[in-house]
Amino acid sequence: MKTYIGIDLGGTNVRCSTVQMDGTVIETVKGPSHADEGAEAIISNIAAMIRQLKDWQNASGIGAAAPGPVARDGNGMAMCTNIPCLAKFPLRDTLQNELHLPCFLGNDADAAGLAEALVGAGKGLRTVIYITLSTGIGGAIVYNGQLLPGSHGYSMEVASMSVDGSRPKINLPANGAVEDWASGTSVTRLGREKMPDQTIAHAGQVFDLAAQGVGPAAAIVDQVTTDLAVMFGNLATTIDPDCFILGGGMMKSAGLFLPMVKEKYQARVLPALRDTAFLTASLDEPGVVGAAMLPMSNGL
Amino acid sequence: MKTYIGIDLGGTNVRCSTVQMDGTVIETVKGPSHADEGAEAIISNIAAMIRQLKDWQNASGIGAAAPGPVARDGNGMAMCTNIPCLAKFPLRDTLQNELHLPCFLGNDADAAGLAEALVGAGKGLRTVIYITLSTGIGGAIVYNGQLLPGSHGYSMEVASMSVDGSRPKINLPANGAVEDWASGTSVTRLGREKMPDQTIAHAGQVFDLAAQGVGPAAAIVDQVTTDLAVMFGNLATTIDPDCFILGGGMMKSAGLFLPMVKEKYQARVLPALRDTAFLTASLDEPGVVGAAMLPMSNGL
DSSP: OOEEEEEEEOSSEEEEEEEETTSOEEEEEEEEOOTTSOHHHHHHHHHHHHHTSTTGGGOSOEEEEESSOBOTTSSSBSOOSSSGGGBTOOHHHHHHHHHOSOEEEEEHHHHHHHHHHHHSTTTTOSEEEEEEESSSEEEEEEETTEEOOOSSSOTTOGGGOBSOTTSOOSSSSSTTBHHHHHSHHHHHHHHHHHOTTSOOOSHHHHHHHHHTTOHHHHHHHHHHHHHHHHHHHHHHHHHOOSEEEEESGGGGGHHHHHHHHHHHHHHHSOGGGTTOEEEEOOOSOHHHHHHHHHHHHTTO | OOEEEEEEEOSSEEEEEEEETTSOEEEEEEEEOOTTSOHHHHHHHHHHHHHTSTTGGGOSOEEEEESSOBOTTSSSBSOOSSSGGGBTOOHHHHHHHHHOSOEEEEEHHHHHHHHHHHHSTTTTOSEEEEEEESSSEEEEEEETTEEOOOSSSOTTOGGGOBSOTTSOOSSSSSTTBHHHHHSHHHHHHHHHHHOTTSOOOSHHHHHHHHHTTOHHHHHHHHHHHHHHHHHHHHHHHHHOOSEEEEESGGGGGHHHHHHHHHHHHHHHSOGGGTTOEEEEOOOSOHHHHHHHHHHHHTTO
16 A cells, blocks of 8 residues: 655644555654754754654655645745744755655645545545634635645635624634634633633633523624534535534534534525535544645645 | 537527637527427437537537536436426436437536636636626636536535625525625615615616715615625635636626725735736636536546
C-alpha cells in the first residue's frame, strides 16, 4: 500500500507521520517547531524529523498542513499569525529541494477536512463539508476527493458568513458574521455579557447553564443554535453536500446544542435538503492525516 | 473540431443545435415542445429534430437542458412544473436509446452557467459562480470545467439563502430568503406595497423610480442591493470564486443597482475577497450552448 508523509505544523509543535493511503498512521516523530528561529531553521528541523521516519524515501509524496491561508500559487502561506517568519516564505519548494519528494501545502482546516472526507466520517461520500466549531469557525469543501481551494485560498473561510444582516459588525466585516455570534469565543462573550453574576471561562459552561434551565443562558443557546442553523442552511443551498462533518472544541457540548441546530436547519431548507447528514468528526489526528492525504488528492 | 448537440427544452418550445467545442453554434432546428402529448411523443419529436441537423451522427455527444432539478441518477428530472409528464421520466436513457449517442442531462440554470464558464464571460477561469437574477434567483458553480451537482441536484438553488434572519418567511422556508426579498418578483411586490399610488408592472420600473429620486423606491433599492451584497458575500466566504457571472432579466437595470451591490459587497468581505470580479453574462443562447457542453464537461 502506498504511503505518504504528513506534516502538521503548529506555532509550538510539529508532528511528522508516515501515513498509509487508508489513513493508518505508521510512525510519528514529534518535536518543537522552533518558530522563533527563522524560516530556514524551521524547515531544516522538519526535514531532519522526516529523515528519522523509517523508509521515508519510499513515500509517494509529502503534505504539510500550515497554520494560515495558503497563497494562490500553493507555495506558501499568504499570512501566518502563529509563525510570522513563514508568511510568504516558499515553504513547499524549500521542503521539496531538501527532501526530493513531491510536496503539497494546505491550510490546517482544509487538511482536517480532507482527512475526514477521505478516511474519516465522510469516507465514500462525494461532496463533504467539514466545519470546525472552535474559538473560531472554519472549514473545508471536499468534492470527489479533492479540496476546493477557491481563487484566493479562502474557500470555506466561512467565519464571515452573515447569518443576520440586522446585527452589528464585531470583528469581521459582515453584519451578523457567524463567527462573531456563534463561535466558542462568541458564546463565552455573550455569556459574560448576559450573566455578569456568573464566572464564565468557556462556552461549555453556557451550554451547561442552559441545560440547567438558567434563563439568560437558554436564550443565548436559542440564538446561537438559530445562527448555526442559518449557516448550515446557507451552505446547503449553495453546495448541497452529502453531509456536514463537525469538529472542534465546541463539539464537546454537542449533545446540548446539535439537536436544536438540526431541527432548526430542517425547518429552514427545501424539503429535499432535510436529510443531509450531520456527522461528528471521527479521527484522532485529522491534521497530520489530512496533510498526508494532500499528495493523494493531487493524483499521487 | 469536435461537435456536440445541445437541446434546450422549455415548456413551449424546444431548440436543438449543433455546437462546436468552442461554443460556436453551427446549425439550429426549433419547434414546439408538444408538452401536452406525453413523454414519449416529446422525446420522439426531439429525436426527429436532431435527425434534421447535418452530420448529427458525428457529434461526440448530446446534452439536454431541462426545466427542473435533475434527479441524483442524472436520468431525469426530480420534478417539472412546466412539463409535468416529464417528472421522473427516464429522459436521458430514452434519448440515448433513440439516437445511439451518449446523452447527458442538466438543469437549465446549470447549463447556462456551464456555457458562460467555458465559452462565455468566465472563459479560462477555474472557479465560476453563475447567478441568474430574474423572476427568481438561481445559479450554478463550475469548477475546473465541471458543474458541481450537489448531493440532491440542488447546488446553487440559492433562492432560499437567508440574507437577514430577522425578516419573515414568505414563499421559501428560510427567514429573509434572498429570492423572497431581492428577486425581480420581490422588487415588484415591494414596489406595489410601498408605492400604492404607482402602477408597477415590473422590477425595472422600481429601479427607474429610484434613479429619479422617488423616496420609497430608493429605499427599496437600498435594501435590495444590501440583500444581494450579503448573498454575494456569503457565496464568496463559501466558494471564493474567481468571478461571479450575472444573467437574467433584472440585469437590464444593472446600471441602476449593480454598482451599489459591488460597493456593499466589498465592505462586507475580507480584504482578499474584494477583487472578485462581477461579470455580465455574454452569450445569446447560453441554454442550448451549455446543454451541448454537458458531454464535454463529462470528458467526451
